[in-house]
Amino acid sequence: MxxxxxxxxxxxxxxxxxxxxxxxxxxxxxxxxxxxxxxxxxxxxxxxxxxxxxxxxxxxxxxxxxxxxxxxxxxxxxxxxxxxxxxxxxxxxxxxxxxxxxxxxxxxxxxxxxxxxxxxxxxxxxxxxxxxxxxxxxxxxxxxxxxxxxxxxxxxxxxxxxxxxxxENRDLARAVNSRIVADNARMERELEEVALFKQQYEVYKAIQDVIHKHGIWVFRPSDAVAELDKALSKSVPDGITDIRQDMERIAARLKRMEEREAGGEEEKA
Incomplete structure (x- = not known):
């Protein structure tokens, strides 16, 4: 040295x-x-x-x-x-x-x-x-x-x-440049992490808005996850079956109403 x-x-x-x-x-x-x-x-x-x-x-x-x-x-x-x-x-x-x-x-x-x-x-x-x-x-x-x-x-x-x-003088510029490059790389990584966090937060907010739209109100992230999982666990066929059964009950009720009305007209005649 x-x-x-x-x-x-x-x-x-x-x-x-x-x-x-x-x-x-x-x-x-x-x-x-x-x-x-x-x-x-x-x-x-x-x-x-x-x-x-x-x-x-x-x-x-x-x-x-x-x-x-x-x-x-x-x-x-x-x-x-x-x-x-x-x-x-x-x-x-x-x-x-x-x-x-x-x-x-x-x-x-x-x-x-x-x-x-x-x-x-x-x-x-x-x-x-x-x-x-x-x-x-x-x-x-x-x-x-x-x-x-x-x-x-x-x-x-x-x-x-x-x-x-x-x-030494001949190494000074190279050493300063290397330090600056290293600092810039570190700051770029930190900025990328901030950008990724911002994206993840925007996704979370969007999901939260959908949950609120469907009447699910939660105050903790863990509750939101549980409620969302519960809603998504309900299969699509079960939902269709419920709708079909509701429609069949409505049709049967309309038929009975028509039959009663028809019977009343016959008595008047």
């Missing part, structure tokens, strides 16, 4: 941070204000921001994620992120950065890819700050943005995770 497939992704760490702060307000890719009005080079973007839900002791904890040693060594701008949060932590795969490599005020957390957990290696120093209106408004607006993809900086990162993550 290649090193690329073993590499920890920023998404994995963000998800672990979200679980760690399940009681707090947590967002990812949090900017210090709106991009449109920020002067060049002044916009700050935290990989994660956790806000403690407390009126008396609020705490903004910012996170900068580093998944490679080279990224950590060439990036120094995250030191300025202390201006927008009370505590700032660097989060990286276990053992990638040593606590002595960070300023005293910045904390360090390790992500364990096997256990999917985060542990604090060095605590950050809490500092009082003024929360800027721009940051607070961005936090509100980012939560109202329905197009935002949580935990991801762009759509490519989203599809990487959608394809079950840790997939």
């Amino acid at each position: 290649s090193a690329a497939k073993n590499a920890v992704t920023a998404f994995e760490i963000k998800r672990a941070l979200a679980e760690k702060h399940y009681k707090d307000f947590f967002i990812t890719e949090c900017k210090s204000g709106p991009t449109q009005i920020a002067a060049a080079g002044t916009l700050k973007i935290l990989d994660g921001l956790a806000i403690k839900k407390s009126w008396t002791a609020p705490c903004f904890t910012g996170y900068e994620i580093k998944v490679s040693r080279s990224d950590f060594l060439r990036d120094a701008k995250f030191y300025t992120y202390e201006e927008i949060c009370n505590c700032l932590y660097i989060v990286c795969p276990k053992g990638m950065i040593d606590r002595t490599e960070l300023p005293e005020s910045i904390g360090l957390m390790y992500y364990d890819p096997e256990k999917k957990t985060i542990t604090t290696r060095k605590r950050a120093i809490y500092r009082k700050i003024e929360y800027t209106p721009e940051l607070l408004l961005y936090i509100i607006f980012s939560r109202l943005d329905s197009d935002r993809i949580p935990f991801f900086s762009d759509r490519r990162a989203y599809f990487e995770a959608y394809a079950a993550g840790k997939t």
